[in-house]
Amino acid sequence: MKYTDLIFDLYGTLLDIHTEENDLVWEKTALYFGFYGAHYTGEELKSAFQAALAAREAKAGQSYECFPDIPFEQIMAQLFRQAGVEENADALGINAGQLFRICSIEYIHLYPHALEALAELRRKSYRLWLLSNAQRIFTAYELTALGLGKQLDGIYISSDYGCRKPDLRFYRALMQEQGLKAENCLMIGNDLHTDIAGAKAAGMATLYMHTNLTPPDQREADPALYPGKTDGPHYEYEGYDWQELAQLIDSLE
Numbered sequence: 001m002k003y004t005d006l007i008f009d010l011y012g013t014l015l016d017i018h019t020e021e022n023d024l025v026w027e028k029t030a031l032y033f034g035f036y037g038a039h040y041t042g043e044e045l046k047s048a049f050q051a052a053l054a055a056r057e058a059k060a061g062q063s064y065e066c067f068p069d070i071p072f073e074q075i076m077a078q079l080f081r082q083a084g085v086e087e088n089a090d091a092l093g094i095n096a097g098q099l100f101r102i103c104s105i106e107y108i109h110l111y112p113h114a115l116e117a118l119a120e121l122r123r124k125s126y127r128l129w130l131l132s133n134a135q136r137i138f139t140a141y142e143l144t145a146l147g148l149g150k151q152l153d154g155i156y157i158s159s160d161y162g163c164r165k166p167d168l169r170f171y172r173a174l175m176q177e178q179g180l181k182a183e184n185c186l187m188i189g190n191d192l193h194t195d196i197a198g199a200k201a202a203g204m205a206t207l208y209m210h211t212n213l214t215p216p217d218q219r220e221a222d223p224a225l226y227p228g229k230t231d232g233p234h235y236e237y238e239g240y241d242w243q244e245l246a247q248l249i250d251s252l253e
Contacts, residue, residue, distance in 0.1 A: 002232070002252040003205060005180050006121060009165075009189030010132040010139065012213030014114045014148065016240075019104040029100045036092055038083035048079050069164040072135045073097045094137055101138045110146055111211075117246035118151035124250060130155045131174055131187070133164040133194060154178060165191075166198030175202070186249070190214045196234075205233035207249070211240045227252060 011017055027042030034040070040048065056070045077093025085092065118128055128151060132139060136157045143149040156174050158164035165171070175182065182203035189195020190209045199206045210221040221236035223229075227248035235252075237245055 001124075001126070001250075003126075003186040003249075004184045005127045005129060005178075005186070006249065007129045007131050007174065007185055007187045007199070007204070008152075009187075009191070009195045010130060010134060012190035012211050013188060013195075013209055013240075014118075014242075015108065015110055015142075015146070016211075016213065017108040018106045019101075020106055021100075021104045025100060025103045028103050029096055032096055032099050033080065033083065036080070036085055036088075038080045038085045040079070040083065045079065048082065049075055052078050052082075069133065069158040069162060071137075071159045072100075073137050076100075097135070097137045098141070101135075108142060108146075110148065111240040111242055113241070113243040113246075115147060115151065117242035118148075121246055121250065122151060126250075127153045129153055129174060129178070129180075130157075131165065131170065132156070133158045135159045165189075165194040166201065168198065168201055171198055171202040171204070186252075188249075192218050200234070205235075207235040207237060209237050209240060209245075 008014055023042055026046045030040045030042045030045040033045065052075050053070060056075070073090070073093040075093075076096040077089045080089040080092050080096075122128060130152050134157050136159050139157050140155075143155065149155060154174070156170070158170060161170055161173050163169045174180065175185075185199075185204040186207055187195060187199030187204045188207045188209065189199070190211045190213055192208055193215070196206045196208050207227065208221060210218070221238040225234060225236040227235045227237060227245075228251060232252070237248070
C-alpha cells in the first residue's frame with residue numbers, strides 16, 4: 001500500500017451530474033419567494049443573486065491562493081431580507097436553495113462500480129475522504145440519496161470552510177483536522193486546475209481522471225502516466241471505470 005489516505009473529488013470523479021440553471025429554474029424559485037411575500041421575477045432574482053454573490057466574493061478576496069466559497073443559502077436568505085421578509089429568512093433561504101437545485105438537476109448518478117470500489121478499498125484498510133467544491137445544502141443530501149456517505153471516513157464540503165479548491169486552506173483543513181501526512185495522501189479528481197493543482201501545492205500525490213465532466217479546455221489523460229506505468233507522484237487515467245481504477249490504485253507500490 002503506497003498511500004494510506006485516498007482523497008476524492010465528487011462531481012466528475014465519483015458522480016455524474018447534469019444541471020441546467022436556466023430561466024425556468026429561476027422563475028420557479030422566484031415563485032417560491034413570492035409564496036412568502038418576497039416578490040421577484042425570475043430575471044430579477046437571478047440578477048439580485050449574482051450581484052449579492054459578487055459582492056460577498058469581492059469582500060472575501062480572490063487570488064491564486066484565495067478562492068472563497070459563499071454558502072448558497074446565505075445569499076438566498078439575504079434576498080428574502082432585501083425584499084422585506086425577515087421572519088424565518090434563514091430557513092427559507094435553505095429551502096429556496098434546495099428547490100433551485102432540484103429544479104436544475106436533469107440527471108444525477110454514481111459512475112458504474114464507484115460504490116463497490118469504495119467499499120473494496122475500505123475493506124483493504126484505506127481511509128477514504130471526500131474533498132468537494134460544493135454546497136452543503138445540495139451535496140449532503142445527494143450523498144445520502146445515492147448511498148455514498150456511508151463509504152467515506154470524512155466529508156469535506158467547501159461551503160463549510162468558506163474556500164474551495166485549489167485554495168490550500170481547504171486541503172490543510174482536512175489534513176490538520178484528521179492528522180494526515182501529505183506524503184501518505186493520493187488526491188483523485190477530474191480537474192487539473194482545481195483538484196490536481198491544489199493537491200500538488202499541498203504536497204500530495206495526484207491522480208487525474210479525464211471524464212465526461214472534466215472542463216472541455218483540459219487535455220485527455222497521458223497514457224505514459226497511467227497508474228502502474230509510473231512511480232508517481234502524479235498519475236493519469238482516461239475515463240471512469242472504477243472497477244479497474246480501484247484495482248490499479250491498490251496495486252501502486
